[in-house]
Amino acid sequence: MMMTLWDTTVSTLGDLLPILAILLFFQQAVLRKPLKNKKNVALGSFYVLLGLSFFLVGLDKAIFPLGELMAKQLTTPEFLGLSDLNHVQWHDFMWVYVFALSIGFSTAMAEPSLIAVSRKAEQISGGTISALGLRVAAALGVSIGVTVGCYRIVTGSPLWIYIVVIYVLVIIQTFMSPKQIIPLAYDSGGVTTSTVTVPLLAALGIGLASSIPGRSPIMDGFGLIAFACACPIIGVLSYAQLSQFIAKRRS
Amino acid sequence: MKKTLLTALRPLLDATRDLAPIVAVILFFQVLVLQQPFPNVTDTISGLILIIFGLALFVRGLDMALFPWGEGLAHAFARKGNIFWLLVFAFLLGFGTTIAEPALIAIASKASQIAAEGGMIENNLEAMQQYASGLRYTVAFSVGCAILLGVLRIILGWPLHWCIMTGYVLVIAMTAIAPKEIIGIAYDSGGVTTSTITVPLVTALGVGLAASLSGRNPMLDGFGLIAFASLLPVLFVMMYGIWIVSL
Numbered sequence: 001m002m003m004t005l006w007d008t009t010v011s012t013l014g015d016l017l018p019i020l021a022i023l024l025f026f027q028q029a030v031l032r033k034p035l036k037n038k039k040n041v042a043l044g045s046f047y048v049l050l051g052l053s054f055f056l057v058g059l060d061k062a063i064f065p066l067g068e069l070m071a072k073q074l075t076t077p078e079f080l081g082l083s084d085l086n087h088v089q090w091h092d093f094m095w096v097y098v099f100a101l102s103i104g105f106s107t108a109m110a111e112p113s114l115i116a117v118s119r120k121a122e123q124i125s126g127g128t129i130s131a132l133g134l135r136v137a138a139a140l141g142v143s144i145g146v147t148v149g150c151y152r153i154v155t156g157s158p159l160w161i162y163i164v165v166i167y168v169l170v171i172i173q174t175f176m177s178p179k180q181i182i183p184l185a186y187d188s189g190g191v192t193t194s195t196v197t198v199p200l201l202a203a204l205g206i207g208l209a210s211s212i213p214g215r216s217p218i219m220d221g222f223g224l225i226a227f228a229c230a231c232p233i234i235g236v237l238s239y240a241q242l243s244q245f246i247a248k249r250r251s
Numbered sequence: 252m253k254k255t256l257l258t259a260l261r262p263l264l265d266a267t268r269d270l271a272p273i274v275a276v277i278l279f280f281q282v283l284v285l286q287q288p289f290p291n292v293t294d295t296i297s298g299l300i301l302i303i304f305g306l307a308l309f310v311r312g313l314d315m316a317l318f319p320w321g322e323g324l325a326h327a328f329a330r331k332g333n334i335f336w337l338l339v340f341a342f343l344l345g346f347g348t349t350i351a352e353p354a355l356i357a358i359a360s361k362a363s364q365i366a367a368e369g370g371m372i373e374n375n376l377e378a379m380q381q382y383a384s385g386l387r388y389t390v391a392f393s394v395g396c397a398i399l400l401g402v403l404r405i406i407l408g409w410p411l412h413w414c415i416m417t418g419y420v421l422v423i424a425m426t427a428i429a430p431k432e433i434i435g436i437a438y439d440s441g442g443v444t445t446s447t448i449t450v451p452l453v454t455a456l457g458v459g460l461a462a463s464l465s466g467r468n469p470m471l472d473g474f475g476l477i478a479f480a481s482l483l484p485v486l487f488v489m490m491y492g493i494w495i496v497s498l
Binding site for chain 2: 001012015016018019022023026027030031035037040041042043044045046047048049050051052053054055056057058059060061062063064065066069070073074079095099102103106107109110111112113159160163164167170171174182183186187189190191193194195196197198199200202203206216217218219220221222223224225226228229
């Protein structure tokens with residue numbers, strides 16, 4: 001384990017040096033101002049290097065195996081109560097969908113950047129949008145998205161059809177939603193999935209695609225992250241429309 | 252003293268909170284639904300501890316060094332009014348933050364394993380590393396372009412939804428000609444890029460820029476940079492896929 005940690009640290013160093021070089025270049029050559037707090041910058045960069053390496057090794061040891069383990073166990077014939085997986089139907093995998101719903105909802109609700117964004121939205125809207133309501137809407141978007149994504153892997157249908165449908169929905173909703181919420185809604189897709197959730201979703205998808213007969217990890221395994229990012233936009237826009245509708249009826 | 256202890260512990264608590272829902276859901280399923288014992292308990296627990304300490308250190312380091320520095324630069328460039336340097340800075344900010352994005356590093360190396368097993372690239376360490384860093388540099392380059400375009404949009408005042416819709420149409424058109432093996436990872440790469448480092452720095456640039464231009468609403472114009480950054484990687488990774496397969 002010490003060896004992997006060391007190797008990861010060395011390759012991470014190679015990733016971080018260019019960023020420091022870019023920042024230094026701008027500070028010295030373009031802005032021509034001396035850098036303040038040199039000591040903090042040096043120590044902080046060292047923390048970033050160590051932290052990133054620990055994190056990457058930890059993902060490999062815990063999150064990736066856990067995601068694949070869950071996918072494997074939830075699709076074994078014994079667990080499903082079937083003799084083999086050859087004549088399996090999409091609805092046999094009920095627990096996979098329940099797992100996807102729970103993971104999507106709970107991780108999004110706990111996501112700090114989503115909390116920050118929804119508070120901001122409450123301010124902009126002058127109170128017509130509640131922060132909690134927006135969080136629930138985005139989290140529902142993520143959980144439904146991940147579940148539909150799992151359904152797609154189970155059935156092996158092409159990813160682009162789903163994405164086109166989602167895009168069309170987003171476009172229709174864009175024209176019907178209050179204007180000031182639109183940039184926030186588009187950004188909400190990016191902030192609902194944290195650094196820990198993304199690798200877990202990848203592992204879950206790859207695990208599902210490799211244990212369900214007829215699916216291949218390379219064709220079907222990816223895409224869950226895309227669902228988790230696109231669907232909260234729909235959730236947030238729907239919630240904004242709903243709040244606007246309720247506010248209009250009241251007045 | 253109490254305050255410094257709190258600032259030191261804060262990132263640890265935050266990292267634990269990030270992990271808690273995942274661990275809770277998995278525990279629930281493993282114990283109550285699947286009723287299976289956990290394999291490799293020591294590996295899993297040591298891995299989780301590494302993740303918590305790693306994320307905490309990483310965030311603490313960002314707060315100490317890169318965030319104040321990057322935000323200071325972003326504000327300085329937004330105010331300076333030199334569009335050329337502002338655009339160069341925007342590109343490099345997007346590129347640099349994405350190269351170091353932890354989720355992207357993890358996903359790219361996973362994708363290279365899958366691609367090697369699936370026969371898309373040669374199954375050896377060198378080809379895998381090449382594919383993984385190819386993916387990462389493609390995504391970083393596209394996020395750089397996205398931030399550059401997003402900054403141009405704020406300056407010129409283009410409406411966000413028209414830009415996004417054009418992007419959607421391009422993505423769909425590109426899907427039709429891209430190799431099937433790349434499509435999944437391409438769509439996923441849009442979501443991978445926008446987490447720990449990129450979001451706060453890029454938002455600082457956008458909001459600072461919109462605040463320093465007259466007649467712009469920082470809320471309306473400052474957001475929306477992230478939306479560009481999750482769209483362009485999809486396009487560029489598909490192009491990368493076309494290029495890889497044609498080799």
